[in-house]
Amino acid sequence: METDRIIKGSLSAVVLQLLQLNGRMYGYEITKAVQDGSRGKTRITEAALYPALHKLEAAGLLDTETEMADGRLRKYYKLNRKGKKESVQQLEALQEAISSLQKILKYRLKNG
Amino acid sequence: METDRIIKGSLSAVVLQLLQLNGRMYGYEITKAVQDGSRGKTRITEAALYPALHKLEAAGLLDTETEMADGRLRKYYKLNRKGKKESVQQLEALQEAISSLQKILKYRLKNG
DNA sequence: AAAGATACCTAATCAAATTAGGTATCTTGT
DNA sequence: ACAAGATACCTAATTTGATTAGGTATCTTT
Incomplete structure (x- = not known):
């Protein structure tokens, strides 16, 4: 029924852990990591992810770097101390x- | 931070499974079962549980029996087919x- | 040329938990 | 005897967070 979405409330923990393991990631990459990691069973929508990332950044947990790749912007997030x-x-x-x-x-x- | 509450979104599954294992239970008993089963690590508030039970009942998944015990009312819930x-x-x-x-x-x- | 993937985002709605109460009885401790 | 705590039900208002439903733009594949 709603197996395709992450267990509610764990999104920020998932994001933080993925950044912990992978150094830095950008939003779209995180959505793909979740799909890939769960073999397509779970996905997070961008509409849930981006506000969550902004909230973590506003809470002072993440630093960002914006880069250009293939003519598109990428906003990388990584954990600070x-x-x-x-x-x-x-x-x-x-x-x-x-x-x-x-x-x-x-x-x-x-x-x- | 919020380790003491159940993983969001899984409440109805938890209630259904507890009723599956235990035949019939009443609301307060379910809150105690969760506390007891998790060794005090997790609890569900009655304000979350009662609306959830009523919703499952309204969805036609549960039958109820009200009984008097020690001068207080108990409303037992059990799974129907x-x-x-x-x-x-x-x-x-x-x-x-x-x-x-x-x-x-x-x-x-x-x-x- | 269109469709799909990549890449960012927000506003409005909806669902569900929390906060903050309420009522009432019985038991335990002082 | 009285207060506190456990037992037992409940709801209303608020808050939190995901979903729905968009939007913009570039690059790649058909």
């Missing part, structure tokens, strides 16, 4: 949330 | 989404 810290924390939080979720999905009442 | 089908589908979708997410979180550019 604060962003690197935040990236680690958000990844941990996300992994713990997933781990908790998996436990909950197996939960049986004691007096079942 | 349609709800059982939907529960299986949503669990599959959620597991696949988590699996995709885990892959994405490891994604490295080919030309990194």
Whole structure:
């Protein structure tokens, strides 16, 4: 039904982690990375991504560099020091949330 | 930061799966099951849960029975046939989404 | 020449969670 | 006896965040 979109609320953690692993990326590249990484199962729309990137930049976690490539503009994003810290924390939080979720999905009442 | 709440968007799948495993449950019991199952790491607020339950009921997935226990009302929810089908589908979708997410979180550019 | 991929973006709408309450009963601690 | 906390239901208003639905522009492929 809505398997094709990322689990809600994890978008910023995903973006930060992708930048952590790949040094710097531009928006369109991130959307492709998500599609590619998930073998087409998940995609993030640009309408969700760009505002998220701008928000992370406004929060002082990302630095940007704009370059020209093949006649088109590319705006590269990368983590600064604060962003690197935040990236680690958000990844941990996300992994713990997933781990908790998996436990909950197996939960049986004691007096079942 | 917001590790203490369930991954957004998965609430209905969680509720359906808990009912699938436990036959019937009432609202407050579900909030406790989530806390207990996640060892206190995750909780769902009643303000999120009750509207979600009402929506699932309105969608024709749940049947209810109201009982008196210790002088207080309890409204039990259980899956009907349609709800059982939907529960299986949503669990599959959620597991696949988590699996995709885990892959994405490891994604490295080919030309990194 | 048209279609599709690449590359950026925003505004309006919608969905869903949070914040912030409300009512009421029973149990536990002081 | 009284207060606090647990149990048990609920809703309204706000906020957050994704979706829908656009927009511009260049380059590549058919």
